[in-house]
Amino acid sequence: MESRSYTGVDFALLGVAGVIAAIIFTAAWQVWYALSALGPLARPFSVGLWFTGSIIAAALIKKPGAAFLGETLGALIEAILPTPGGLWNLVYGILQGAFAELGYRILGYREWGVKAGILAGALAGIGELLASLIYYREFFEAVKEVGGEVGLTTPVLVLVYWLVANMFSGALYGGVAAAAVRAARE
């Protein structure tokens, strides 16, 4: 049976996943900031890019914990290099990584390919939502003065929109990241 403990090579590959994720974030920032200027509600469509650290790490190392560590490491790099989220990025990284890890756990740590990447990426979207529920809670708080004119703007619909957009974006970029790792190793 293959050892599940981490070797120096695994930690180096974890560093590779972290640095590639950080570079992808940098490349994506121009798009992301353009969307951020439209407000936090535009953000979920590009947020799947921020889950790629976990998918790349898991596809490279293929050991339990890799998705969690890859995402957390990427978030730590983000926190050290400045980003608007500051140190709260770590909370995002930990939650997204934990939910991505859950995806691989559900598959019994036997599948590390595109399907697993899609599942892990989609689940990471739930982690992002949990962190956003705290950070952006003004979007989800109950409306005190509804007055019959709220319509589509109820917090529940914002919540559903955020979750669906997150999971869609996560599944899309999770699949892309896993496919890229497979192609790079062939």
Added chain:
Amino acid sequence: MMQSGGLRGRGGSFSIPAVFVYAIWITVLGVATGDPGKLAVTALLTGLPGLLLGYRRFKLLVILIVFSLVGTFINMLLLYNTGDVVASIGPIVVREEAWRRTLSLDLRIVTLAGAGLLVSANISPRDAVRSLESELGLPRGLAFSLAFALRMLPLVYKDLQEVLGVRRMRGYRRIPLTPGDYRSLLMPLLSISIERGLWVGIAAELRGLSIRPRRRVRPRFKPMDLLLIALGVVQSLVVASLVGV
């Protein structure tokens, strides 16, 4: 192994652990409260100084943070513009609910971004890694991964510029927008970096990474850390509502 004394090569007026702990604590305070009055205090005492300090090194980032504050306002106007009229700017009528929510969220964004920029403006990434491992107890393997990632960052960034240059010469979009763009960008970066990672990992293992004794250093604080402690206490009292703000 525990040694007395601090880390060499650190700069700035504050010690690294003090800045880290302060930034983490202010981040916790910033997300713990949604009250605009309390958040105004954290934004004033930590957010604004952080943004001003960070502006020297990260000008574009600070400008973009300001853009995102405006974006929050636009979102709130679209979603929660109910209640009494607070202000009218030309054809735009701002109502109570949109104003309150924008104020809370924007002040939180300023507080957290400022706290993060305090860390980045005062500490170099290399010193941060050393402090995280030696003083704050980050596991050795993760510290190795983090140090390797930060060491690789300029190399991979150079690779990225080359890949983007080749894309431009071939008539493709320079900035990746679609998932297909990302896949074609990721593949060359990954194949080069995996090779580097494998050999660095083997070399590290041969040099005894797994059996290297852990070097712990007792955190050494600087006199200016007292200012951070005082600021932290004031903001904690305000958020805990022990002071009438």
